[in-house]
Amino acid sequence: MGYDQISVIDGDIVSETDLNRQSLFSRNDIGMNKAEICRNKIEKLNGMKNLSSYSVYLDSYNIEELLSSANIILDATDSLKTRELINQFSVKKGIPWVLTASHGDMGQIKFIFPEKTSCLECMINGRNMVPMNCHYDSVEPFVPQAVSVMSTSMIKKFLSGTEVDGDLRFIEFRDMSIERIRIDRNPGCSVCFKKEYPLLEDKKIKGRQIY
Numbered sequence: 001m002g003y004d005q006i007s008v009i010d011g012d013i014v015s016e017t018d019l020n021r022q023s024l025f026s027r028n029d030i031g032m033n034k035a036e037i038c039r040n041k042i043e044k045l046n047g048m049k050n051l052s053s054y055s056v057y058l059d060s061y062n063i064e065e066l067l068s069s070a071n072i073i074l075d076a077t078d079s080l081k082t083r084e085l086i087n088q089f090s091v092k093k094g095i096p097w098v099l100t101a102s103h104g105d106m107g108q109i110k111f112i113f114p115e116k117t118s119c120l121e122c123m124i125n126g127r128n129m130v131p132m133n134c135h136y137d138s139v140e141p142f143v144p145q146a147v148s149v150m151s152t153s154m155i156k157k158f159l160s161g162t163e164v165d166g167d168l169r170f171i172e173f174r175d176m177s178i179e180r181i182r183i184d185r186n187p188g189c190s191v192c193f194k195k196e197y198p199l200l201e202d203k204k205i206k207g208r209q210i211y
């Protein structure tokens with residue numbers, strides 16, 4: 001496995017409030033689609049030609065087409081519902097994914113490998129922990145940078161064949177700490193044990209309504 005092809009999926013457009021922390025975007029990009037800008041800028045920066053961009057929000061209609069051939073999925077969303085959709089798809093297909101979340105001066109990262117580590121549902125209903133959400137609150141500019149460094153290094157580790165654990169990494173800049181929280185699989189988990197995937201069947205969810 002390697003970096004043969006990278007797909008960037010985002011239906012959102014660049015707004016002024018993104019510029020302080022989403023370093024790929026500049027003032028000239030305001031109003032333009034994030035996924036397309038991301039692909040164009042990376043191509044210009046380092047000549048990478050193996051990027052595809054999809055200007056859509058991930059939903060129960062398009063997830064099969066967009067993600068079924070993925071080796072690994074990196075979550076950079078701001079929606080719990082979208083993460084739950086990714087989790088159910090990941091478990092159903094056996095595709096690993098990395099959850100990332102930012103809020104204020106804190107960040108979270110967790111690797112999820114179906115049947116080997118706990119999943120998002122194990123974390124929420126087994127450990128009573130819900131990922132943070134940056135959608136409604138501000139995020140310090142350095143937090144997404146730290147989260148992206150750690151999550152991409154996790155992906156690199158996995159793709160190079162090294163085992164990655166499913167512990168939650170909790171970064172807190174207030175005291176400059178990284179806490180490692182053990183998240184065991186929950187034997188009562190509706191997703192990774194009972195194999196229930198209601199969001200994949202829910203065709204009422206479309207586009208950004210998923211939020």
Ligand SMILES: [Zn+2]
Nearest residue numbers: 119122189192
């Ligand atoms: Zn689970």
